[in-house]
Amino acid sequence: MVAVSQNYTKNEWKFSEIIADPTVRARWEKVRRYFFLRESTYDMTNRCNIRCEGCYYYEGAKQFAIENRNMGAWRRLMDDEKQRGITYVVLAGAEPSLVPELCAICFQAIPLGAIATNGLKVIPKSVNYKIHISVWGNDETSLKTRNAEHMLARQIKNYRDDARAVFVYTFTRNNVAEAYEVTQTLAENKCRMTFNVFSSPVRYEGCLRHTEESLRQTGYTMAELMSIYPDTVIFSPYNIVAHTHPLSLHGLYSCSYPRMNPSADIGLGRSFRQYRTDLTWDRSASCCVPDTDCADCRHYAAGSAVVTARLFRHACDPDTFKAWLDYVDTYLSVWVMDYEKGANLCDGPVQPPGDWARDIRG
Amino acid sequence: MSDEIILRIAQMMIDELKLEDVTAETFDPDIDLIDEVGIDSMDLATIALIIRDEYGIRIDEDDYPKLTTIRLISRYIEEKLKTAQENN
Numbered sequence: 001m002v003a004v005s006q007n008y009t010k011n012e013w014k015f016s017e018i019i020a021d022p023t024v025r026a027r028w029e030k031v032r033r034y035f036f037l038r039e040s041t042y043d044m045t046n047r048c049n050i051r052c053e054g055c056y057y058y059e060g061a062k063q064f065a066i067e068n069r070n071m072g073a074w075r076r077l078m079d080d081e082k083q084r085g086i087t088y089v090v091l092a093g094a095e096p097s098l099v100p101e102l103c104a105i106c107f108q109a110i111p112l113g114a115i116a117t118n119g120l121k122v123i124p125k126s127v128n129y130k131i132h133i134s135v136w137g138n139d140e141t142s143l144k145t146r147n148a149e150h151m152l153a154r155q156i157k158n159y160r161d162d163a164r165a166v167f168v169y170t171f172t173r174n175n176v177a178e179a180y181e182v183t184q185t186l187a188e189n190k191c192r193m194t195f196n197v198f199s200s201p202v203r204y205e206g207c208l209r210h211t212e213e214s215l216r217q218t219g220y221t222m223a224e225l226m227s228i229y230p231d232t233v234i235f236s237p238y239n240i241v242a243h244t245h246p247l248s249l250h251g252l253y254s255c256s257y258p259r260m261n262p263s264a265d266i267g268l269g270r271s272f273r274q275y276r277t278d279l280t281w282d283r284s285a286s287c288c289v290p291d292t293d294c295a296d297c298r299h300y301a302a303g304s305a306v307v308t309a310r311l312f313r314h315a316c317d318p319d320t321f322k323a324w325l326d327y328v329d330t331y332l333s334v335w336v337m338d339y340e341k342g343a344n345l346c347d348g349p350v351q352p353p354g355d356w357a358r359d360i361r362g
Numbered sequence: 363m364s365d366e367i368i369l370r371i372a373q374m375m376i377d378e379l380k381l382e383d384v385t386a387e388t389f390d391p392d393i394d395l396i397d398e399v400g401i402d403s404m405d406l407a408t409i410a411l412i413i414r415d416e417y418g419i420r421i422d423e424d425d426y427p428k429l430t431t432i433r434l435i436s437r438y439i440e441e442k443l444k445t446a447q448e449n450n
Binding site: 014016032035036085256263265271308309312315 | 396400402403404405406407408410411412414415421423426427430
């Protein structure tokens with residue numbers, strides 16, 4: 001995707017000038033109300049009811065942790081997390097819907113959060129977190145890569161008309177074209193969706209790993225789907241730039257998760273933990289998608305924190321700041337219950353700010 | 363200069379973070395902003411933008427962890443201003 005030329009020739013913009021535009025100021029005030037969100041993630045169980053190629057959960061040591069299913073232990077953990085200042089939980093690996101009683105304990109203690117699920121088993125409505133349902137292509141592809149039949153139909157049956165649900169279409173190298181039929185099906189069923197980009201686990205060199213060409217195709221497809229299905233797709237032009245760039249999120253923005261960030265003084269480096277199913281955590285492995293190859297990480301969950309954290313560098317001119325606002329508005333809509341996304345402020349892509357261009361040139 | 367900057371930073375904190383029960387004059391410049399006031403990196407980035415506007419200096423993202431009190435922020439600003447003057 002080719003970036004639009006910047007509309008502004010001025011070298012230095014004051015922040016007060018950038019937010020002088022009433023539309024920009026309103027969006028800034030809207031998103032900054034959520035700066036209090038401080039996340040951690042939790043593997044809920046070692047088990048899953050399907051087995052997908054390229055699944056990051058079944059890489060590395062975390063899959064061998066001994067499951068703790070003691071409800072008292074989980075309640076204590078959540079109380080401690082709250083004391084530590086955690087205001088947002090992400091319940092992930094391997095398949096949280098298999099332990100709904102633990103999800104309920106998390107919700108009782110910390111009422112803001114999201115659950116990453118394959119959507120084949122309904123999570124009780126009393127757990128009022130966002131539910132992210134993973135979609136990896138059409139049913140034929142799902143059968144091949146996830147060994148599950150009629151996956152999309154079953155996911156839709158379980159989560160149609162559920163305000164918690166966001167379907168997350170993961171673009172791999174092989175399923176770019178299928179996104180059209182999947183999005184159409186989701187639109188016909190009045191489901192909301194967002195996009196993810198397959199990010200290889202460490203040492204993975206399989207057929208799902210993106211190439212520059214597949215990333216380019218993914219970007220075009222995302223833009224087209226946003227345009228055809230504006231009421232279905234929750235995304236922005238800047239999301240496309242950030243997640244289909246030849247450089248990974250770490251390459252573009254310098255990842256702020258503990259795994260890549262040695263500072264434990266402030267921000268994610270200080271508060272973020274990724275708990276295994278035995279309720280232990282390891283700083284050196286802590287990020288939202290552990291065991292993902294950082295040089296290939298374009299994961300939507302990672303971007304939500306990594307791009308958002310780079311407020312200062314995006315406040316360099318009106319276009320770049322609007323792009324950042326679109327990104328944050330998108331992320332909040334995908335991750336926070338009852339948060340409604342506004343219209344994108346940028347019509348087209350804007351290049352990410354920072355040192356990446358200089359680094360590429362050497 | 364230092365006291366003036368300290369008071370100005372304190373007022374920025376109060377205004378931007380909507381802090382209550384404190385004035386610029388009563389804000390302890392040595393209180394730990396992260397541990398005791400509870401500000402986070404996004405709050406600090408917001409303050410850094412206001413500082414950029416008022417003093418014309420950039421606070422590098424890598425420097426945020428060093429800026430844990432109003433006094434430290436004030437010293438940081440003074441040093442940056444001094445360096446800028448010397449370079450002119």
